Amino acid sequence: xxxxxxxxxxxxxxxxxxxxxxxxxxxxxxxxxxxxxxxxxxxxxxxxxxxxxxxxxxxxxxxxxxxxxxxxxxxxxxxxxxxxxxxxxxxxxxxxxxxxxxxxxxxxxxxxxxxxxxxxxxxxxxxxxxxxxxxxxxxxxxxxxxxxxxxxxxxxxxxxxxxxxxxxxxxxxxxxxxxxxxxxxxxxxxxxxxxxxxxxxxxxxxxxxxxxxxxxxxxxxxxxxxxxxxxxxxxxxxxxxxxxxxxxxxxxxxxx
Amino acid sequence: xxxxxxxxxxxxxxxxxxxxxxxxxxxxxxxxxxxxxxxxxxxxxxxxxxxxxxxxxxxxxxxxxxxxxxxxxxxxxxxxxxxxxxxxxxxxxxxxxxxxxxxxxxxxxxxxxxxxxxxxxxxxxxxxxxxxxxxxxxxxxxxxxxxxxxxxxxxxxxxxxxxxxxxxxxxxxxxxxxxxxxxxxxxxxxxxxxxxxxxxxxxxxxxxxxxxxxxxxxxxxxxxxxxxxxx
Amino acid sequence: xxxxxxxxxxxxxxxxxxxxxxxxxxxxxxxxxxxxxxxxxxxxxxxxxxxxxxxxxxxxxxxxxxxxxxxxxxxxxxxxxxxxxxxxxxxxxxxxxxxxxxxxxxxxxxxxxxxxxxxxxxxxxxxxxxxxxxxxxxxxxxxxxxxxxxxxxxxxxxxxxxxxxxxxxxxxxxxxxxxxxxxxxxxxxxxxxxxxxxxxxxxxxxxxxxxxxxxxxxxxxxxx
Numbered sequence: 001x002x003x004x005x006x007x008x009x010x011x012x013x014x015x016x017x018x019x020x021x022x023x024x025x026x027x028x029x030x031x032x033x034x035x036x037x038x039x040x041x042x043x044x045x046x047x048x049x050x051x052x053x054x055x056x057x058x059x060x061x062x063x064x065x066x067x068x069x070x071x072x073x074x075x076x077x078x079x080x081x082x083x084x085x086x087x088x089x090x091x092x093x094x095x096x097x098x099x100x101x102x103x104x105x106x107x108x109x110x111x112x113x114x115x116x117x118x119x120x121x122x123x124x125x126x127x128x129x130x131x132x133x134x135x136x137x138x139x140x141x142x143x144x145x146x147x148x149x150x151x152x153x154x155x156x157x158x159x160x161x162x163x164x165x166x167x168x169x170x171x172x173x174x175x176x177x178x179x180x181x182x183x184x185x186x187x188x189x190x191x192x193x194x195x196x197x198x199x200x201x202x203x204x205x206x207x208x209x210x211x212x213x214x215x216x217x218x219x220x221x222x223x224x225x226x227x228x229x230x231x232x233x234x235x236x237x238x239x240x241x242x243x244x245x246x247x248x249x250x251x252x253x254x255x256x
Numbered sequence: 257x258x259x260x261x262x263x264x265x266x267x268x269x270x271x272x273x274x275x276x277x278x279x280x281x282x283x284x285x286x287x288x289x290x291x292x293x294x295x296x297x298x299x300x301x302x303x304x305x306x307x308x309x310x311x312x313x314x315x316x317x318x319x320x321x322x323x324x325x326x327x328x329x330x331x332x333x334x335x336x337x338x339x340x341x342x343x344x345x346x347x348x349x350x351x352x353x354x355x356x357x358x359x360x361x362x363x364x365x366x367x368x369x370x371x372x373x374x375x376x377x378x379x380x381x382x383x384x385x386x387x388x389x390x391x392x393x394x395x396x397x398x399x400x401x402x403x404x405x406x407x408x409x410x411x412x413x414x415x416x417x418x419x420x421x422x423x424x425x426x427x428x429x430x431x432x433x434x435x436x437x438x439x440x441x442x443x444x445x446x447x448x449x450x451x452x453x454x455x456x457x458x459x460x461x462x463x464x465x466x467x468x469x470x471x472x473x474x475x476x477x478x479x480x481x482x483x484x485x486x487x
Numbered sequence: 488x489x490x491x492x493x494x495x496x497x498x499x500x501x502x503x504x505x506x507x508x509x510x511x512x513x514x515x516x517x518x519x520x521x522x523x524x525x526x527x528x529x530x531x532x533x534x535x536x537x538x539x540x541x542x543x544x545x546x547x548x549x550x551x552x553x554x555x556x557x558x559x560x561x562x563x564x565x566x567x568x569x570x571x572x573x574x575x576x577x578x579x580x581x582x583x584x585x586x587x588x589x590x591x592x593x594x595x596x597x598x599x600x601x602x603x604x605x606x607x608x609x610x611x612x613x614x615x616x617x618x619x620x621x622x623x624x625x626x627x628x629x630x631x632x633x634x635x636x637x638x639x640x641x642x643x644x645x646x647x648x649x650x651x652x653x654x655x656x657x658x659x660x661x662x663x664x665x666x667x668x669x670x671x672x673x674x675x676x677x678x679x680x681x682x683x684x685x686x687x688x689x690x691x692x693x694x695x696x697x698x699x700x701x702x703x704x705x706x707x708x709x710x711x
Contacts, residue, residue: 001558001570004634005604008676011632019634021681037375038293040328050281054374056328077336082322083280083299083370090322092337133327133336135372137297138281170331202634285544303546303574314615317574356500358517358526361548363615365574393500396544396641398526400519401501440501440524477499484528484543485497486695 004202013194020049020200025243027198032153032254039170042158042177046150048198050140052084055150056133057158059177061168064120064127072119072127076105078134078147085139099227101134103185104148106223107214108132111183114155118178121163128160130177141201144212144227148185149251155179156255183222184251186244187212190232197243208232211240215248258412262422270406270418270468275386275479277394285395287479289387292420293377298387299370300395303359306366317359318366321350323384325373345381352385352405352436352446358398367397378421379407382434385446390476394483402476404469405436405446408461410453415461417468433458435465439473442466494533498525504538515540545639547573547670549612554627555620556635556668559603562595569605569620571670572637577618579607584622604630604674606666630666633676636687640671645694646687656700657686660707682707 004019012019022028028049036043040056064071078101082088093101108114119128132154134147159173189199189207196203199210208230214223221241226232232240261267271292280286283299290296306312323345327334338346349371359367369391371384382405389403408417412428424430431451437444444462453461492504504516505523512518515527516538525531529540549555549571557577561568566580581589585598599605607627611619622628638646647654647667658665663677673687686703693699 001560001572001635002602003637005630005632006602008632008634015678037295037326037328039331039375043328052281054326056326058328058333060333077327079336081324081370081372082368083283083286083297083301083372085282086301086304131327131333135326137279138283140281284546305574305576361616362574365616393528394544396527396542396546398515399500400517400524400526402499438501440503480499480528481497 002202002205004206006206009202009206010192013191018196019202024195025197025246027247027250028200030149030251030254032149034153034157040154041161042154042156044150044153044157046146046153048140048142048146049200050138051142051146052137052140053143053146053150054135054137055147055154057154057177058131058133059158059160060129060131061121061126061163062129064124068116069124070120071116072114072129074105074109074114074116074130074132076101076108076132076134076151078104078136080136080139080143084136088139099225100144100147103144103212103223103225104132104134104151106225107148107183107185108151108155111181111214111216111220111222113152113179113181113183115178115180130155139201141199141204142187145185145187145198148214149255152182152184152255156182181216182252182255183214183216184248184255185212185214185223186247186251188240188244189228190230190236193233195236195240195243197247211237213241213244215245217252219245258414258426258428261416262426263420267414267416268464268467270471271420273472273475275390275475277390277479277483283391283395285391285393285397287387287390287394289383289390291379291383291418293375294379294383295373295375296380296383296387297372297374298384298391300367300391300397301370302367303362303365304368306364312364314363315360317362317364319350319354319357319359319369320366321346321353321369321371321388323349323371323381325376325380329373329376345384348446348448349381349385349388353388353392353403355443355445356389356399356401356403356438357392358400361398367392376421378419378424379434382406382436385436386472386476390479393480401438401440402473403436403445404439404472404476405434406465406468406472407432407434408465408468409433409451410457410461415457415464417464433461435462437466437469439469490533492531494531496531498531498540499528500525504531509536510538511536513537513539515542542641545641545671547640549573549609549616549618549670551609551611553609553669554606555609555670556604556606556630556666556672556674557670559599559601559605562601564592567595567599569607571618571668572672573618573670575616575618577609577620579605579620579622583610583620586623599629604633604635606630606668606674630674631676633664633674636673636675636684638671638673638687639691640669642691642694643667643669643671646673646690653690653700653703656703657683657707660704661686
């Protein structure tokens with residue numbers, strides 16, 4: 001059951017108001033907490049308003065891909081847990097959770113946030129694999145940005161376990177994972193002709209389309225994804241990028 | 257000879273317990289239950305429509321439990337997705353909670369209970385059951401009693417309560433016996449054993465489990481009171 | 488024997504409230520052998536020989552005569568399926584929706600369309616929780632241009648107040664339109680309704696405290 005009638009939301013938007021009282025460009029209250037899960041090499045919990053996700057990073061040793069023999073690997077997975085929303089079902093990852101994971105992956109990979117060569121142990125044979133697992137705890141809208149931020153927060157404090165060439169000793173941590181960049185993601189949805197940052201759940205349900213933008217410290221855009229079954233107008237793109245650049249600075253500050 | 261517990265506790269001493277309600281805002285009921293370094297959250301969604309339709313029971317509602325461990329909850333990463341172990345635990349959890357709930361008012365509907373283990377140090381299924389019991393009460397599901405669960409067992413030559421991971425892996429021999437009680441009804445709804453134990457020891461361990469569950473019930477009562485009494 | 492837990496005491500499921508045959512279970516409690524036991528979180532209420540719970544948690548129990556708020560999720564030949572946030576969808580049949588003569592197989596969406604919100608009354612609850620709704624009655628209608636706040640159904644009486652005193656206060660001080668469904672849905676429509684939503688949340692949290700009405704008046708009286 002939807003909680004907001006479309007005409008009500010649009011009437012408010014036409015007056016410049018969102019149903020939760022924010023301005024179009026505002027983020028909700030964002031919280032990051034650490035010390036979530038001690039067996040993870042790095043873990044973080046992020047809240048955007050009532051949206052909550054937990055991300056954990058595990059490091060394992062494995063074989064590199066044949067065409068990148070001196071590079072480690074990153075694998076991002078996401079579970080949109082059925083406990084987090086009445087609309088999520090048990091079972092194999094839905095296409096939405098696959099999209100969520102791949103968009104988080106894209107920003108991290110394309111911004112070279114992790115120098116993959118530094119993950120090489122023995123060229124062609126052994127490299128570190130960075131396994132990032134996203135779990136949604138409550139869907140209050142915009143799981144995408146919350147997941148991306150939580151992944152960064154978890155990576156930032158991740159430490160290598162010790163490896164003697166034969167076995168990994170998870171009880172002994174060595175150095176920090178080398179993080180070169182913090183590519184935060186900012187999403188904007190379009191409802192009628194209004195552009196709203198950090199959509200809450202009611203806005204996401206009513207949206208025409210959503211644009212997620214991955215942004216590095218240098219204001220380079222390293223990833224983009226249009227989601228949803230509607231369209232943007234050509235003129236929307238510039239404004240969405242602008243507001244996202246501004247919001248990405250706010251989010252990055254929280255990671256420091 | 258297991259003369260002193262690896263973490264210094266008494267043989268009948270539980271690890272520190274912490275519980276919280278409302279950890280999943282949009283769920284009908286939810287709770288976190290932490291014992292030592294084991295952290296479980298449980299969320300209840302329902303009563304709601306049950307699909308596929310052939311699973312619907314026209315006489316009463318259905319309880320459906322799903323237990324899952326987060327991949328990073330243990331040292332050696334668990335591949336996401338259900339495993340044979342998690343499916344078995346889902347089933348025994350469901351069977352542990354079923355005797356406590358009364359779903360006669362919700363024919364054809366389902367009450368879903370989701371349990372996620374965020375951090376594991378043994379006793380995860382018991383922590384999950386304790387969290388689920390709180391979440392069900394928080395959701396307003398009619399219950400004959402709460403459900404309290406704890407693992408007891410034998411480490412070396414001693415009967416102990418609330419084994420941690422090190423004790424489960426103890427080289428001198430370890431038997432793990434998860435038990436769940438409906439504490440006021442004095443009924444057992446979960447009983448499993450993994451190891452080797454004589455009958456007298458099992459009965460002693462059960463006594464220890466019963467006493468420990470009274471302590472767990474107190475924690476559950478306090479956390480429910482804290483949220484609801486002053487409304 | 489007798490009452491083991493006093494009236495107005497807080498109980499959780501499994502608590503034994505009374506022993507013996509002097510008392511009868513009335514609501515939120517059940518009898519097992521010679522004990523009367525709490526089935527939910529609530530406050531004990533004793534009325535002569537009847538023991539019932541004032542529930543503090545909220546699953547909505549549909550009763551005939553309840554006014555409820557729901558959304559159209561399906562349109563059939565003979566009526567509409569209404570989602571009330573309950574475990575089953577409710578049915579509003581054509582003959583209970585309007586006194587107009589409707590031709591067979593005509594397009595029902597011109598009365599109520601997908602996603603429309605309606606306030607209606609439960610006319611019957613059949614076996615298996617099959618719920619029949621009716622729109623025939625005073626104040627039952629389509630709802631336009633608003634939003635729904637989910638509220639614990641056990642707090643709905645407090646939001647309505649004695650003979651509507653609280654809901655009238657809320658409406659007049661906030662200048663917003665408001666409808667309350669027994670199923671825990673509150674419909675709000677209007678321009679500046681944020682304070683009204685805050686007020687409703689306050690009632691939910693503090694429904695049993697004294698001075699609640701004054702707190703609400705103060706909250707809604709503040710300038711936005």
